Amino acid sequence: MNTEKSEENYSKKKSGESATPWRAETKALHSGWHAEKAGDPVTAPWQPSTVYRHGEAGLSKDTWSYTRLDNPNRAQLEQTLTSIEGGLSAVTFASGMAAVQAVFQCLSPGDHVLLPDDLYHGVRNLALHQFERWGLSFDFVDMTSLKEVESASKENTRMLWIETPSNPMLRISDMAALSALAKKRGWLTVADNTWATPVMQRPLDFDIGMVLYSSTKYLGGHSDILGGAVVVGAEAQAFEKPLRTLQIQGGAVPSAFDCWMMMRSLKTLYARxxxxxxxxxxxxxxxxxxxxxxxxxxxxxxxxxxxxxxxxxxxxxxxxxxxxxxxxxxxxxxxxxxxxxxxxxxxxxxxxxxxxxxxxxxxxxxxxxxxxxxxxxxxxxxxxxxxxxxxxxxxxxx
Ligand SMILES: Cc1ncc(COP(=O)(O)O)c(C=O)c1O
CATH class of the missing domain: 3.90.1150.10 (Aspartate Aminotransferase, domain 1)
Incomplete structure (x- = not known):
């Protein structure tokens, strides 16, 4: 059974690096867990232990130690998400809003953010009621108009938030054009792809920096798991480490059971x-x-x-x-x-x-x-x- 952290590379070997890379539908089932040896279970085991025994030299980063830092079920889920999105890594959270919060926390006081004027109202509330007090500023623009985006931008703009289709008016924004503009200006782009799912579109293919999910929705798919995820792409590589640190230090992590449930859900994501x-x-x-x-x-x-x-x-x-x-x-x-x-x-x-x-x-x-x-x-x-x-x-x- 793959319970040792040193074996976490098994999935990388098996998916992305095989001679004929698997398609996303196949990765959704096999890239986070796949039985390798005689006696291995075909579905990943749920591992609820919060603590793991040390080796003789004490805590080591090469083995599991404490579930907030990392655990087998979370690693399997993050591997699967990274693989189907074509990203560098995935960072999972206890809810979609915890994921949004961590992304905003990657910025610094004084930074300005452009948000769509039609977007999930929870993100708007978090921005205005929490993060303005911590020194971020926000403008809400029509993300379908490149002109409006350009004219609302400021010298201290650092991030562009995209929701396409938007919630609830289903407006469509041009991901390729927005990411090209953002690259020119040095802004981080984040696409909340909750409504679309990777089945419908993969924002990283349009050079978007990060893809965010409320996995409570389609990824979970059965109205019985709360979760969030951010998949970091090449354009946002600089944010990979800060985001991981925020996940571990902030501690808004999904439980091992929720990760196990989410892995089960992802197997049917494309079909559903x-x-x-x-x-x-x-x-x-x-x-x-x-x-x-x-x-x-x-x-x-x-x-x-x-x-x-x-x-x-x-x-x-x-x-x-x-x-x-x-x-x-x-x-x-x-x-x-x-x-x-x-x-x-x-x-x-x-x-x-x-x-x-x-x-x-x-x-x-x-x-x-x-x-x-x-x-x-x-x-x-x-x-x-x-x-x-x-x-x-x-x-x-x-
Ligand atoms: C587009 C979008 N983003 C983020 C969220 C927040 O996710 P959660 O409820 O999992 O915290 C939602 C929730 O409805 C949503 O619809």
Whole structure:
């Protein structure tokens, strides 16, 4: 069994360096753990021990010692993520927000950050309510406009935050153009790829510096694990060590069990997300034709501003849909509460479909339209999902 840290290279030997490198779908199953010797388990063992016995010379970096510093399950998960993203290394956290926090902590007081004006509201809150007090400053810009990004930048700008598709309006930003601009200016680029997943797009292929995940969503995929991850690419090599130090010293690490669960989830990531996206494409087209629906935001629709860009930089448009119903908050809430199959709940990326009246999950001044419903499409049969949506729209009386 591969329990010794000195054996952690086994996976590197087996995946990236083989004569025919495995494709990401295969790496998702085999690069963090693969039975090698007779008697090895085919699935990685969960190792809950928080402490490990020292050698005769005391603590050594060559063996496991204490679970916050490193442990076999975390190393296997980080190896898998590094491998499927094509990065230098992955650093995992106890939640997506702990990962965001660690990335902001890589900056120094006085640094300026450009964030998208449509992004996960938790990142906005963390920036404004926590990090401004610690000397970072932020501007929120339309990341789909290179001109706006350039004109909002300052001498002390250090980081550009990208969310494409954005949450909840599914705006598409040009990763290649933004990373080229950032490289010219010496800014770190971070892509929160939670909505897209590596199945849909790999930001490091566009020279983005770091890819961030709330692995609570699609990577976990079953609405039962909280987690976060940052995969560092070549453009952000200088941040690899500080991020690892923040993980270990800050201690917001995922438990060995959560890492084990996440490894299990990653095995089906590609199969799940492709089916979710297939379902979403069908539902988005039908929603657009429904008389009770005012507007649909889905990058796979020709009517979407970012559809051409999305087709260029992503393999498919994803499994998230936002749509506006006729009326306002009352009507949108009536719709989400009238479904029988799709459960009204926040969060996304699980195999079961969820939807919510988005604005009530955000902050009161949020620009999200009052009549907007955010739908995370699961792997149920698409006809069952469509009947549920049609019925909900009918029973809501709009
Ligand atoms: C795009 C995005 N980034 C980050 C997060 C934060 O992740 P977590 O809830 O795992 O802390 C979320 C959560 O909804 C999200 O949607």
């Amino acid at each position: 997300v492709r089916l979710q996206a297939e379902n979403a494409a069908i539902l988005a087209e039908r929603l657009e034709k429904h008389p009770a629906v005012k507007k649909v935001y889905y990058p796979g629709l020709k009517s979407h501003d970012g559809s051409e860009l999305s087709a260029r930089q992503a393999i498919f448009p994803g499994a998230m849909i936002s749509f506006e119903v006729l009326g306002g908050k009352k009507e949108a809430l009536a719709v989400v509460n009238a479904s029988r199959l799709i459960q009204p709940a926040t969060s996304l990326g699980g195999v079961e479909s969820l939807w919510e009246h988005r604005k009530t999950s955000e902050y009161p001044e949020s620009p999200t339209p009052d009549n907007l419903i955010r739908l995370s499409v699961g792997i149920e049969h698409h006809e069952d999902l469509w009947s549920d949506i049609e019925n909900a729209l009918k029973y809501a009386g709009i």
